[in-house]
Amino acid sequence: MSSSAGSHKPADPPAAQKQRERPWIMRTYAGHSTAAKSNELYRTNLQKGQTGLSVAFDLPTQTGYDPDHLLSRGEVGKVGVPVSHIGDMRALFAGLPLDQMNTSMTINATAPWLLALYIAVAEEQGVDKKLLQGTTQNDLVKEYLSRGTYIFPPAASLKLTADIIAYTVNEVPKWNPTNVCSYHLQEAGATPVQELAYALSTAIAVLDALKTGGQVPAAEIPKVVGRISFFVNAGIRFIEETCKMRAFTALWDRITKERYGVQDETLRRFRYGVQVNSLGLTEPQPENNILRIVLEMLGVTLSKDARARALQLPAWNEALGLPRPWDQQWSLRAQQILAFESDLLEYEDIFEGSVVIEAQVRKMVDAAYREIQDIEARGGVIEAVESGYLKQRLVESNAARIRAIESGQQVVVGVNKYTETAECPLTKDLDGAILTVDPEAEQAAIAAIKKWRAGRDDAAARAALAKLRAAVEQGKNIMPPSIEAAKAGVTTGEWAAALRDVIGEYRAPTGVSGARLDQGGAAVSGKETVEALRARIAGLAKTLGRRPKMLVGKPGLDGHSNGAEQIALKARDVGFEVVYEGIRVTPEQIVASAIEEGVHVIGISILSGSHMELVPQIVEQLRQKGLGHVPVVVGGIIPESDARALEAKGVARVYTPKDFLLNNIMSDLVELVAKSAGAHAAA
Amino acid sequence: MPPREAEPAVKLAAGVAAGDKVAVAAALNLVEDRRAQTRNAVDALLCALRTLRPPGYGHRVGLTGPPGVGKSTLTAALAREYRARSLRVGVLAVDPSSLRSGGALLGDRARMAFDPQDEGLFVRSLATAGDAGGLAYAANAGVAVLATAYDRVLVETTGVGQTETDVEHVVDTVCLVIQPGSGDVLQFIKAGIMEIPDVIVVNKGDHGRLAQRAASDLQGALDRLRQAGLGGEQSAWTLPVLVTSARDRTGIDALADALQAHLASRTPSERAEKRSRGAVAWAVSLLSRQHGEHALDLLGGAQAVRAQATDALARGATPIGAAASLSERYLAALRAG
Missing domain, CATH: 3.20.20.240 (Methylmalonyl-CoA mutase)
Incomplete structure (x- = not known):
């Protein structure tokens, strides 16, 4: 494209007439x-x-x-x-x-x-x-x-x-x-x-x-x-x-x-x-x-x-x-x-x-x-x-x-x-600045799926599932029998269950066990340095009789595990023994692991918005099993009012993306473990 | 048994024997406790535990091998197989990796999808980071707890250096896990470690021909060693080589059978003998962990110390008690010397 120098008007035809890309x-x-x-x-x-x-x-x-x-x-x-x-x-x-x-x-x-x-x-x-x-x-x-x-x-x-x-x-x-x-x-x-x-x-x-x-x-x-x-x-x-x-x-x-x-x-x-x-x-x-x-x-x-x-x-x-x-x-x-x-x-x-x-x-x-x-x-x-x-x-x-x-x-x-800022008018009403999903939606969906199963031609659905299963077993293309199953009223859960049954399920490597941390670069700011945290944890290990142990749990179906992984790595780095179970575990599994592993603190990561349902279940089940003294912290995309509600239900700390200094989180964890172990020993 | 500790110990041991998970966990927390003031309580617990099961009870299996061969997945698959056979299973996943910080990442649970309602399966991770005694110190007491609560105890540990030989003292049957095409086997044969395993598993059988060939190469090498009279201790047991795929869940039932066959190949007195040797090794490792190799020298060398430990155990001491009396003798010798 050429344009004559010095001209203040567009040299080419006006934009409106010009050939534009789609x-x-x-x-x-x-x-x-x-x-x-x-x-x-x-x-x-x-x-x-x-x-x-x-x-x-x-x-x-x-x-x-x-x-x-x-x-x-x-x-x-x-x-x-x-x-x-x-x-x-x-x-x-x-x-x-x-x-x-x-x-x-x-x-x-x-x-x-x-x-x-x-x-x-x-x-x-x-x-x-x-x-x-x-x-x-x-x-x-x-x-x-x-x-x-x-x-x-x-x-x-x-x-x-x-x-x-x-x-x-x-x-x-x-x-x-x-x-x-x-x-x-x-x-x-x-x-x-x-x-x-x-x-x-x-x-x-x-x-x-x-x-x-x-x-x-x-x-x-x-x-x-x-x-x-x-x-x-x-x-x-x-x-x-x-x-x-x-x-x-x-x-x-x-x-x-x-x-x-x-x-x-x-x-x-x-x-x-x-x-x-x-x-x-x-x-x-x-x-x-x-x-x-x-x-x-x-x-x-x-x-x-x-x-x-x-x-x-x-x-x-x-x-x-x-x-x-x-x-x-x-x-x-x-x-x-x-x-x-x-x-x-x-x-x-x-x-x-x-x-x-x-x-x-x-x-x-x-x-x-x-x-x-x-x-x-x-x-x-x-x-x-x-x-x-x-x-x-x-x-x-x-x-x-x-x-x-x-x-x-x-x-x-x-x-x-x-970081200094005037008050933002967009977030003045923080709860109004985001969308909340109707809490009744889940119950309605459960009722609806039961009605769907009751109302369909069950024999046809079963036959379609059998055909699907046979195709998977024989290594045939999955699409034609899936389309048939769709028309026969099969559900998402049934389709996947048939495949799970034949193929089996997988748990992927978490990548954290062997990961190395590069300690180079500029010093990290925060309340305490890594060295100070290590010293405190070594002292805590002496008081406790064994090294403080942390369970990192990722309940629900959300698979965005980056946060959980980084917390697990950092906790290991400062001297915790860390048990990380990977994604997609139930509250029941988290509680069972907490018992079996004898942990001193539990960190829960949720980004899908299901924190209000899942976290209180974990806290309550821990209490029922006599582990009410083990502090639970939660991290994720958690609106302010939910965070307060979770704390009222017994959660020790709630972290959101603004808490980006991992050392500060670690300082909290050390304090929580020391406090709960002291209180528990005294009781 | 020190009387003050006896009562809570008996109560806790009873809970362990009943398979109450909270009690099993509390017992494991206790035996992991390294403080001097809890040693009597641990001793009392071990005393109480052994009254609850006959001496040869259960089967303790060690799974060891280099990193990355799929031991966690295989352990999970074997645990499931035992559960399917209505056996109760305790798993001790030992992680010897250590950091300068003393921290550890115990990732084994991630590979074991399990049912939290299942009262017959218990999984505990254990870091032995930075512990000079390695596996022996931490795992022995844990195994004693789990073996009281469960019919089968699986000890999974990564074979780095010393641990292959350590695990032998903790379990009845050692299963060495390798993967096809890794060249590990040659290393083991060269290092004389082939004496240790009772069962060898070539995992990742899903690699097909490669796995089958690794298994037959290995079988051939073992046959040649045996013909040359170098095939390990002389016994009725012939070291089997199996192919499994933890991923595809194939060969797991055959593995469970082979482990059972190894157990059956030993007479009750042979089994008791092996466990006693393990208890002696445990007591000696406690002593050297506390005082260093110097204690062994001063008490007349390793063999003499083992004899003294055997003696103390025969008189009813637990390995912790035996180590305590050896320690006293060492300190007395030190003062006298």
Whole structure:
């Protein structure tokens, strides 16, 4: 593009007449309470100019349990919408013609089932499944490493992922059957190079499985490659993120050409969607988050050659609790302003020819390629998950990131610098500044699922389940019998139970046992140093007769284990004996472990919003078992008023994202143990 | 038994024998307590415990091997197999990894999905970080507690250095766990550690041919050793090599059978003899932990100390009591010397 120097008017035709690029698909990750409520929300969002849907499912749906299952307690309708059968899916898309929607479903272990329900509803609407457009996330590797909603062992999960791809490539050809995710790797602490390498290694594992599994004829592999898409994170370092996206594009082009022999350039294109970073959003001065979100959006939109196909932005108040419709609207408006008011979409790639960007991209490409080869040498991504290698690397990276924030080396405005603030009018009424889920929703869902089971043709459901089971046993593609089961009224819990029964369940390595902490860098601030804490704990060990022991528990279905892992690591580092059980344990299991392990303090981590249901159960059961003297602390996204309520019920301390100095938490723990041991001995 | 401690000890021991988890946990908390003032209470507890079960009761199995071979998953699978056979199981997961801080991360529970309502399964993690006595000091008393409450006790420990030989003194049957293609076996044969295991398991049988080949290579090496007269102690027991997959839950029933067969291959007096040797080793390790190797020298060398400990145990002392009297003798010798 040329422009004459010195002119103050645009040299080219006015913007309105100019050829503009088509903008990305704009979505908001949404869903809560019930299918009907979520349907209402989707309709409103579409009216506001959103161009795609992004369905958030609740944790029972994501992990394959019906609302009346023991593990579903407190989780129904919390982080998303419960979809237990075709009736729920029907209600979710009532009045939304599926041939006109572009629907992204964040669903993984139960992806074949939710896609089956979606296809079944489309057929009811009279829509040809060949017209369906959208995405199933369907990437289990990052579930083992970060997000935690896996069910089955890695190899079996890879087979299910491959089933969806093999089925959709011909039957639902416009569907993106898998979204290989680097998003959650960044949330788990991955550096940009790790993000690139681990995500691309995952894509390689999926494609290799399809190639060697014989599910797709060799001639169709290029077509399959063309359907693989990615889901990426964008953090605040938006120049680096721009480079990362260009590196992704370059690496994918090379891998698909060299490894899979894809000749058609369009099939080698790196297609990706984005949710910008939620991890960096702060609880103090939360209004600043909207500015972070906007900068993060730039990282994945500025470079035309590496621009996102679909974009969803978090809301400014996510570190406080669930966002309200207005909060989500604010984020959508940010996208619309960038796409329609600014001149971004009028230009070719603005980084073309930039020596600085090109050098940075090259550096990332080289480092990531070496890492990809290293993972390959370790037997591939699945082996590196099972051995715990990848998880351990992420835990280490995340510990380094947290340490940088603690020490002030990494500035977070409003958190570790510039913390003074005038009163924020947006959060004046703190409880009104977030959405609360109707507490009756869970009971209603339990009643509804019982009614559904009673009202359906049970013989037909049973027959469909038997067929599904047989298909799993014989290693056949899971999709056709799943669609039949969807039509026969089978429930999410029943579908998953049949698979659990044949395939078995998996518990992934926690990555904490072998993780090393880098002690280098600037000193960490806080009430006490690590050395001082170690000395106090050594003294406490003498008084107690044995080393203080801590149980770190993660109740409920929420799999975001980063916080629990970092607390466990830090506690070990200062001298606690730490028992960490991994994710998805029940209050009963936590209490049993506390008894059997003889612990002195219990730390509970919950991010799904089920704290008011689960934590009081733990405290009460401890009391019943005679362990009422063992202090319980809780960490998570916990609104202020809930924190006070939990303390009233006997919780010793509540920590939220603003408590980012781990040493201070450790100081509290030491004090609590000393106090409770003293009181207990005196009693 | 010191009378002051007798009454609460009897009560606690009765709770342990009844399988009350709160009592079992309290007993474990007590035996882990290192304070001098609790030693009498621990001694009293051990005294009370041994009156509640006949000498050869139950079966104590050690699972050892290098890191990363899947011991935790295998231990969990074996525990489940025992539960399916209506046997009550206590698991002691020993973690010898240590940090300068003394802290430890006990991650074993993460691999054991278990039913919290199951009164017949109890899992305890134990860190032996920084303890010169290693496994012997911490695990012996724990095993004594668990063996009173449960029919089967599984002691899982990572084989780093000394622990393979230590675990032998704590259990009736040692199961060495390795994985295919690791080359560990050659190391064990070279180090003479092949004397220790009673059962060898090649885990990760899901690696297919690789696992089968590792097992047959190992079997071949053992046969050659035996022919050369180097195959460990002479007995009716032939060291079996099994292939399991803890992940796919295959070969676990055969493992339980092999462990049972090893137990059955010993006469009651052989079993009692092995446990006595373990008790002696425990007493000696307590002594050397308290006073160092010098105590052994001053009391006439390791063999003489073992003889004295055997003597004290035969007269009814617990290993803690035996260690206490050895300690007194050492201090007297020190004063005299």
